[in-house]
Amino acid sequence: MFIEPKIAGKSSGTRAGWIEVICGSMFSGKTEELLRRLNRALIARQKVEIFKPAVDTRYHAYDVVSHNSNSIRSTPVQFSEDIILLAGDCDIVGIDEAQFFDEDLVDICTKLANSGKRVIVAGLDMDFSGKPFGPMPQLLAVAEYVTKVHAICIKCGDIAHYSYRLVADQKTVMLGEKDTYEARCRRCFLKGPKAEQII
Ligand SMILES: [Zn+2]
Numbered sequence: 001m002f003i004e005p006k007i008a009g010k011s012s013g014t015r016a017g018w019i020e021v022i023c024g025s026m027f028s029g030k031t032e033e034l035l036r037r038l039n040r041a042l043i044a045r046q047k048v049e050i051f052k053p054a055v056d057t058r059y060h061a062y063d064v065v066s067h068n069s070n071s072i073r074s075t076p077v078q079f080s081e082d083i084i085l086l087a088g089d090c091d092i093v094g095i096d097e098a099q100f101f102d103e104d105l106v107d108i109c110t111k112l113a114n115s116g117k118r119v120i121v122a123g124l125d126m127d128f129s130g131k132p133f134g135p136m137p138q139l140l141a142v143a144e145y146v147t148k149v150h151a152i153c154i155k156c157g158d159i160a161h162y163s164y165r166l167v168a169d170q171k172t173v174m175l176g177e178k179d180t181y182e183a184r185c186r187r188c189f190l191k192g193p194k195a196e197q198i199i
Pocket of ligand 1: 154
């Protein structure tokens with residue numbers, strides 16, 4: 001469980017902010033963890049702004065929505081530099097689905113943290129082929145705090161950290177949910193279509 005180093009009190013002005021990254025596969029609870037941290041900050045009367053890439057419109061254009069339908073309003077943005085323009089004087093910047101942003105997101109998050117803001121980034125660490133996804137590896141390197149959350153393998157019940165794609169499309173970005181991807185452990189991911197259902 002992530003325990004905040006500090007929540008209350010103005011984060012800007014007197015001291016630097018920091019970067020937190022929440023990463024993992026699909027169905028690992030990344031967005032739930034982002035929302036948990038943001039909700040706690042709201043209770044502490046912190047000013048929170050949330051952004052997500054405009055490409056991700058699976059649920060609702062203005063909400064960060066997790067699979068348990070616990071949501072906070074967010075602003076969809078086209079480019080990561082829009083986040084700087086829109087963050088204003090908030091204390092905390094939340095960013096969801098960070099893997100879909102451009103590589104500039106790393107510099108943007110660094111600037112925000114340097115200006116005194118707490119930056120919480122959630123995203124897929126690997127794409128469907130098991131390769132590091134978009135700006136995520138660089139974000140993991142520059143963050144003060146990294147939380148890797150895991151899903152449960154749909155085939156064998158082990159701890160899963162891969163997002164296995166069930167359809168034969170090779171595009172890196174392909175939005176979808178339960179009918180398109182499943183969480184798999186390393187062994188079942190490597191077996192591919194031959195993985196047996198043993199639970
Ligand atoms: Zn498995």
